[in-house]
Amino acid sequence: MRILLVEDEKKLCDLIARALKAERYAVDVALDGQGGWALADTYEYDLLILDLMLPSVSGTELLRRVRRKNQEVPILILTARDATIDKVQHFEAGADDYLTKPFAFAELIMRCKALLRRGPMSRATVLRVADLEMDRLSQQVRREGRRIELTPKEYALLEYLASNPGRVFSRTMIIEHVWDQSFEGLNNIVDVYVRHLRRKIDDPFPTKLIRTVRGVGYGLGENADI
Amino acid sequence: MNSRSLSFRLVTWYAGLLTVLFVLLGALTFLFLRHFLEANLLDIQARRARQIAYTLLAGIPGGSEASVAKQVEMLYSPEVNDRFIRITRADGELVYASGFPKDNSFDPARVPLPPLARNGEFYRKESLSRGDLLLAAVTYGASGSARYVVEVGVSNLRTEGTLRQVLIMMAIGLPIGVCFAVTGGFVLVRRALKPVEQIAHKAEDITQHNLSQRLPVVQTGDELERLSISLNHMISRLEDSIQSSKQFVADASHELRTPLTVLRGELEGLAQDQQLRPHTRETLGSMLEEVDRLAEIVEGLLALSRLDAGEANSECVPFDLGELAATTADQMSLLAEDKNITVICDTSPGVNVEGDRARMKQVVVNLLDNAIKYTPSGGRVCLKITHDDSYVILEVADDGIGIPQEALPHVFKRFYRVDGSRSREQGGAGLGLSIVKSICTAHGAQVEVASVSGKGSRFRIKQSLVINTSVHALS
Numbered sequence: 001m002r003i004l005l006v007e008d009e010k011k012l013c014d015l016i017a018r019a020l021k022a023e024r025y026a027v028d029v030a031l032d033g034q035g036g037w038a039l040a041d042t043y044e045y046d047l048l049i050l051d052l053m054l055p056s057v058s059g060t061e062l063l064r065r066v067r068r069k070n071q072e073v074p075i076l077i078l079t080a081r082d083a084t085i086d087k088v089q090h091f092e093a094g095a096d097d098y099l100t101k102p103f104a105f106a107e108l109i110m111r112c113k114a115l116l117r118r119g120p121m122s123r124a125t126v127l128r129v130a131d132l133e134m135d136r137l138s139q140q141v142r143r144e145g146r147r148i149e150l151t152p153k154e155y156a157l158l159e160y161l162a163s164n165p166g167r168v169f170s171r172t173m174i175i176e177h178v179w180d181q182s183f184e185g186l187n188n189i190v191d192v193y194v195r196h197l198r199r200k201i202d203d204p205f206p207t208k209l210i211r212t213v214r215g216v217g218y219g220l221g222e223n224a225d226i
Numbered sequence: 227m228n229s230r231s232l233s234f235r236l237v238t239w240y241a242g243l244l245t246v247l248f249v250l251l252g253a254l255t256f257l258f259l260r261h262f263l264e265a266n267l268l269d270i271q272a273r274r275a276r277q278i279a280y281t282l283l284a285g286i287p288g289g290s291e292a293s294v295a296k297q298v299e300m301l302y303s304p305e306v307n308d309r310f311i312r313i314t315r316a317d318g319e320l321v322y323a324s325g326f327p328k329d330n331s332f333d334p335a336r337v338p339l340p341p342l343a344r345n346g347e348f349y350r351k352e353s354l355s356r357g358d359l360l361l362a363a364v365t366y367g368a369s370g371s372a373r374y375v376v377e378v379g380v381s382n383l384r385t386e387g388t389l390r391q392v393l394i395m396m397a398i399g400l401p402i403g404v405c406f407a408v409t410g411g412f413v414l415v416r417r418a419l420k421p422v423e424q425i426a427h428k429a430e431d432i433t434q435h436n437l438s439q440r441l442p443v444v445q446t447g448d449e450l451e452r453l454s455i456s457l458n459h460m461i462s463r464l465e466d467s468i469q470s471s472k473q474f475v476a477d478a479s480h481e482l483r484t485p486l487t488v489l490r491g492e493l494e495g496l497a498q499d500q501q502l503r504p505h506t507r508e509t510l511g512s513m514l515e516e517v518d519r520l521a522e523i524v525e526g527l528l529a530l531s532r533l534d535a536g537e538a539n540s541e542c543v544p545f546d547l548g549e550l551a552a553t554t555a556d557q558m559s560l561l562a563e564d565k566n567i568t569v570i571c572d573t574s575p576g577v578n579v580e581g582d583r584a585r586m587k588q589v590v591v592n593l594l595d596n597a598i599k600y601t602p603s604g605g606r607v608c609l610k611i612t613h614d615d616s617y618v619i620l621e622v623a624d625d626g627i628g629i630p631q632e633a634l635p636h637v638f639k640r641f642y643r644v645d646g647s648r649s650r651e652q653g654g655a656g657l658g659l660s661i662v663k664s665i666c667t668a669h670g671a672q673v674e675v676a677s678v679s680g681k682g683s684r685f686r687i688k689q690s691l692v693i694n695t696s697v698h699a700l701s
Contacts, residue, residue: 009484015491080483083532101483102521105491153560168498171518179557182587185522185655186595192564214507215514216497 001116002026002043006036006062007051007078016049019105020112033057040066045073047116052079052090060093067094074115078103104170106217113164129165130222132201132209134158143205153178154197157190161210161220168211168219194218232422233415241408248403252396259392263385264360268349271362274302275347275378278313279366283374291315295322309380310334310359316342316373331381332359340375357383421450425457437465472531479528486524490517519655526657530640533664541582544692547618548577548611554590555609558598566603569594572610577618578692581669589665592658593622593685600683601626618691625682629675637675638663 003025007013010031017027028043030036034056040048048066052059063075074096079086082100090098097111127134133142139155141148150158156178161169171187183189194210202208211219228234282294282301294313298304304311304324308331313321324334332354340350340363352359359379367373421444428441440461443454496502497510555571562569579586590609597607601624610621629637629644636642641656662685666673671689 009488011488012484012491015488015495019491019495080480082528102487102490102517102524105494153557180584180587182554182584182591183557185525186591187518189558189561192561195564196560213497214511215518216494216511 001046002028003047003049003112004028004030004036004039004043004045005049006030006033006054006059007049008032008054009051015105016108019109023109023113025112033059033062036062037065041069047112048073048075049112050075050077052077052081052086060090063090063093063095076111076115078108104173104217106168106170107173110164110167110173127159127162129162129220130207130209131205132162132220134162141201143201148200150197150200153193154200157193158197158201158220161218166219166221168213168216170217174217190218233412233419236415237408237412240411241404244407245400245404248400252400256389256393256396260385260389263388264382267380267382267385268360268362271360271378271380272347272349272364274309274311275362275364275376278302278311278378279364279374279376283313283366283376286372291321298322309378310337310361311379312337312377314339314342314375314377316367316375318342321374327381329381329383331356331383332379337361337377337379340377342375352379354381357381357386418450421446421454425450425454429457432461437461437468472534475527476531476535479524479531482520482524486517486521490514490521493517523655523657526655526661527640529661530657530664533661533668542580543583544578544580545583545586546575546577547579547586547620547689548573549575550583550587551590551609551611551620554587555594558591558594561595562598562607565598565601567598567601568606569598570606570608570610572608574611577611577613579618579669579689580692581689582665585665586669589662589687590620590622592662596658597622597624597626597683597685600624600628605682613691616691618689620687620689621684623682623684628679628682629677630679634675634677638673 003020005013005016005020005027007016007029008031013029013031017029020027028039028045030039033054036050036054037057040062050059050062054062057065059077059079063077066073066075071094075094076097076099077090077095078099078101080101087098096115099108099111125136127136131144134140135142136159139152141150141155141158157174160174160177171190172184174190175181175183175186178193179186179189194212198208198210202210207222209220209222211221213219278298282297286294298311298313299322302309302311305327308327308329309324310327310332311322311324312334313323315321318339326334336354337352337359340361344363345365347362347364350361350363352361358381360382361377361379363375363377365373365375421442424444425441428439432439432441440458441454443458444450493510493514497507497514502510552571552573552575555569555573559569594607594609601607605625607622607624610623612619612621633642633644637644638659640660642659643656663673666687666689669689671687673685673687675683675685677683
């Protein structure tokens with residue numbers, strides 16, 4: 001999988017490239033719009049990540065040019081502008097996803113993966129993480145075969161964590177997916193729900209599945225040693 | 227009427243000055259008129275006295291004193307004309323004296339004798355029972371027994387009567403004139419000051435949220451036009467400075483986002499390393515938490531600068547506030563439960579308001595979050611919605627630690643903290659209530675707070691009700 005990253009902030013560009021490379025993607029980098037267009041025009045990419053405020057050719061213009069040439073390639077917009085009107089304009093111009101700075105890298109990676117797969121992250125009816133089993137149809141959760149009763153919010157939280165086992169989700173990501181934007185900044189609500197979930201999922205069992213990475217967020221995986 | 231108002235003061239001054247002026251003018255006119263009338267009267271008398279002296283007395287050497295008396299009687303008939311005529315010889319002998327006048331205005335017998343030694347023409351005024359007698363005297367003849375004093379006089383009763391009438395006219399005319407002038411002046415002042423009223427009204431309507439509006443400029447070419455123009459200039463300078471400070475906040479928050487992203491990315495990358503020493507891991511976590519807080523502040527500031535710019539009005543749809551509040555309270559119930567706080571939710575669906583649903587939800591979230599944060603374990607938080615025919619009142623009350631009286635006016639200010647250490651421990655950027663206030667202002671809602679330190683706080687939001695209930699079914 002080959003990704004083109006156009007971002008004029010050198011440090012951020014390196015950081016994103018490193019994070020993507022760590023996920024085994026091939027990453028090409030351009031620091032301005034002109035260079036980005038030269039690359040996009042020459043090679044076939046599986047995903048484009050564009051910053052909007054770019055020197056020479058703006059991200060918006062680059063987006064239009066790419067779309068004129070190639071209708072298929074998924075495009076993720078990365079910007080500090082988060083007004084709704086901006087988002088709508090760029091979605092109309094052909095963007096597939098929109099991420100505002102500052103973002104968690106985990107989220108960027110997740111969104112890239114989702115775009116590359118071109119579909120929901122996992123549509124399997126039953127999700128399995130170690131000995132934890134989630135039935136998406138009946139919304140039943142079992143561990144070691146024992147049924148665990150969860151409230152709808154706890155279920156939604158667990159399902160989100162289980163959608164990408166081993167990955168750490170930031171509180172902001174969790175709030176946006178499980179609650180809504182009005183709860184942004186209300187990080188302690190995530191902590192409380194995770195604590196309640198832990199009481200049901202982890203406390204009765206010797207192996208702990210829910211992982212906390214201080215300052216980063218929560219994840220679900222077998223080596224919940226932290 | 228306000229006694230300190232400009233129109234009142236102007237009219238009072240003006241009426242006072244006018245009255246003084248009228249009285250002065252009246253007094254002067256009166257005095258001048260009296261003097262003129264008397265002088266005129268005396269002049270006529272003097273002329274007559276001269277006539278008698280130079281025509282009749284001149285004939286004495288030929289005729290007799292008695293014939294002179296007869297001629298005077300015949301020519302002038304002083305009694306009929308209410309006149310006094312007396313001719314006295316220098317030795318005090320009366321040559322002629324007129325009788326009682328027809329109008330009885332004076333008694334001729336009581337008019338004292340003139341100073342016989344005096345020469346030439348002279349005037350005098352004798353006070354009698356009714357009015358004064360104005361007398362003109364002329365001496366004739368050289369000396370000794372051939373010298374005569376001719377006196378002609380008339381009562382001033384008639385001129386006094388005229389003067390009295392003038393006085394009465396003035397006494398009636400002056401107050402009427404002043405009344406007219408005051409009424410006219412008042413109407414004029416009111417008309418002239420009407421633009422001031424308009425300017426004041428408009429100026430009161432202009433707040434920091436509608437600084438683009440201007441005061442009405444009255445095209446009168448006078449000082450008021452200049453005043454309104456200079457006020458408008460002032461407002462535009464104010465608008466520019468507020469605009470640039472808003473722009474600064476927006477730009478600054480914007481510029482902070484990229485470095486924050488880099489910082490967070492780098493730190494996250496480090497924190498994911500499994501080989502870290504626990505101490506390093508702790509430090510990294512703490513740094514990440516601070517980055518989160520910074521990001522939160524930046525987001526809050528951006529949200530506020532957007533609300534200031536009036537962006538909240540872009541989405542204005544009717545929605546059910548009762549339902550919104552109930553759902554939000556339900557979503558946050560676990561937060562309260564975790565602290566062993568009871569949330570009492572007294573709302574009913576079907577209370578429709580207009581606005582941006584997501585932003586109004588944030589208001590409820592922020593208020594509930596605050597209430598839960600500052601209520602100790604075992605306390606109660608009450609969310610209540612009441613409404614009458616035109617307004618909805620959303621109330622969030624708690625029995626928590628409350629807000630000290632002196633801090634109440636400041637709680638909606640940005641970054642204001644009642645007690646730095648206490649609230650910072652609870653997290654948050656110190657912008658929650660400013661955001662609540664800004665959202666409410668953008669929605670035309672009023673927000674107020676009441677609190678007793680140690681007993682709890684109550685926040686109330688008052689917003690217009692949308693009467694049309696069918697929108698509920700649509701949404």
